[in-house]
Amino acid sequence: MAHRYRAFDGSTYDNLTLELHGHLFRIDKRTSLPQRNAAEFADFTEEGFRSLIRQLKSCGYRFARYRDLGDDPHVIWRHDVDFSMHRAVALGQIEAEEAAFATYFVNPRSVFYNLLEPEIMALVRRIAGLGHEIGLHFDAGAFAVTRWGEVDFVAAVNRERQLLELALGSPVRSISWHNPDLTNLLEFEADEIGGLANALPADTGAIMYIAPIPTATGASSRCRR
Numbered sequence: 180m181a182h183r184y185r186a187f188d189g190s191t192y193d194n195l196t197l198e199l200h201g202h203l204f205r206i207d208k209r210t211s212l213p214q215r216n217a218a219e220f221a222d223f224t225e226e227g228f229r230s231l232i233r234q235l236k237s238c239g240y241r242f243a244r245y246r247d248l249g250d251d252p253h254v255i256w257r258h259d260v261d262f263s264m265h266r267a268v269a270l271g272q273i274e275a276e277e278a279a280f281a282t283y284f285v286n287p288r289s290v291f292y293n294l295l296e297p298e299i300m301a302l303v304r305r306i307a308g309l310g311h312e313i314g315l316h317f318d319a320g321a322f323a324v325t326r327w328g329e330v331d332f333v334a335a336v337n338r339e340r341q342l343l344e345l346a347l348g349s350p351v352r353s354i355s356w357h358n359p360d361l362t363n364l365l366e367f368e369a370d371e372i373g374g375l376a377n378a379l380p381a382d383t384g385a386i387m388y389i390a391p392i393p394t395a396t397g398a399s400s401r402c403r404r
């Protein structure tokens with residue numbers, strides 16, 4: 180058995196097979212993503228992220244706020260913070276270093292972070308302190324509603340906005356949908372919902388929506404519009 184363990188742990192062998200009671204068991208030393216995925220996400224790094232921002236800036240794109248779009252070449256740089264406020268701060272820091280602006284949509288109903296936890300709210304405030312905007316990431320999954328009517332929907336958006344503003348201590352001006360295919364969220368495509376700028380309005384004809392952040396090399400180093 181000791182001999183077999185050394186074979187499994189060596190550089191030549193990635194797995195151990197054992198035949199016990201007529202059954203063959205295989206134990207893999209490591210699991211790796213399929214090669215295709217590994218290549219696809221090779222630039223999904225902080226450096227790749229920084230490089231993408233630099234490319235956009237060098238191509239003359241302005242990082243715009245939702246309420247300040249204009250006719251010049253611009254990008255609307257948005258993060259829906261679904262999982263980690265700590266990682267959000269890391270990206271916000273890179274953007275600030277590159278003099279880029281982003282909107283961070285945070286979810287008061289998140290099961291992965293709690294906006295009322297002082298450490299998390301300190302991170303949100305730090306993102307805002309870096310010059311970025313904090314918006315509402317509206318989570319329809321938190322409500323026992325399968326189909327929204329306009330009045331009820333705007334009332335729910337307003338309550339969520341007040342909740343976030345109370346926690347944040349500053350006004351919220353924009354909104355994005357968490358899991359937009361839940362309920363009939365996508366039917367609400369006005370530029371503004373309950374006074375908040377809609378991150379996914381109907382009039383997105385000239386907007387190229389990119390998600391997740393593409394690889395730096397995939398975005399091409401040339402400027403294309």
Ligand SMILES: [Zn+2]
Nearest residue numbers: 259261357358
């Ligand atoms: Zn989301």
